[in-house]
Amino acid sequence: MSSRSWERKVRKNQTQLNKQRKKQGQAPLNVNTSSAPKMDVYKGRSIIMPAFLILFTASFVMLSTTSGAYKTSGSLYWITVGCYILLAGLFILRRPYLAVGKDFVKTRRFGGDRTLYAGSIKAINVQSGSIVIEQVKGTNWVFTRLINRYPTDLMAERLRTFASANNITINEK
Known part of the structure; x- marks a missing residue:
């Protein structure tokens, strides 16, 4: 039996058990979230x-x-x-957001959620009140405090660590 099918069976049984525990008024068991990537989410x-x-x-x-x-x-x-x-x-x-993971950034656009991996990011420009993520191919992602009320100071700190971990140039103006 492969590892993936075993994980699926465990997840399936755990969700069934959590449904039963919920009906009985007990607290659900902790779900294994090690497969879900950790992200810092900044909402505007x-x-x-x-x-x-x-x-x-x-x-x-x-x-x-x-x-x-x-x-x-x-x-x-x-x-x-x-x-x-x-x-x-x-x-x-429907609040706009920027989620920063280990090797990707994710945001909501008009067409839905978009994910941009570190390999397709050319540079990150940080200014007072705005952040621009330049792509290798495609349009730039712009996050501003004025238009969408993003916490740009907190986002800039997290994007600096993201850029240093993934060898992305960061320009501060």
Whole structure:
């Protein structure tokens, strides 16, 4: 029996046992997290896009109510307004982040989570209030305190140790 299949069986049995223990009101057993990579996660707060969506929705409502155009569209008008407000709430709740692991960095983009390994990082630029991760191929990743409310000072310290461990040039301005 291979090692991987043994680990899968152990994990499966442990999850079943934890479900039983939860039903009985007992604390779950510790899950073996040695296979999961350790990461330092720095979360920001998206402000620009939700503010834009709320302002756009407010101006849309003001313009349409003054012209009376909303009366002819019926309930679809209010569904559209509600969807824009819901989308703004989604952007507020879905916080951007930077996770720094042993040999990779990970962040959330519009298309989903993206991982960038140390071999594909050209340089890391650290400025007051912003951090830029330059890729060998592709666009740069920019993290700023002004736009997304990242804790750039803490991120810069962690990225310095990441860069020194993985032989990546770091530029400070």
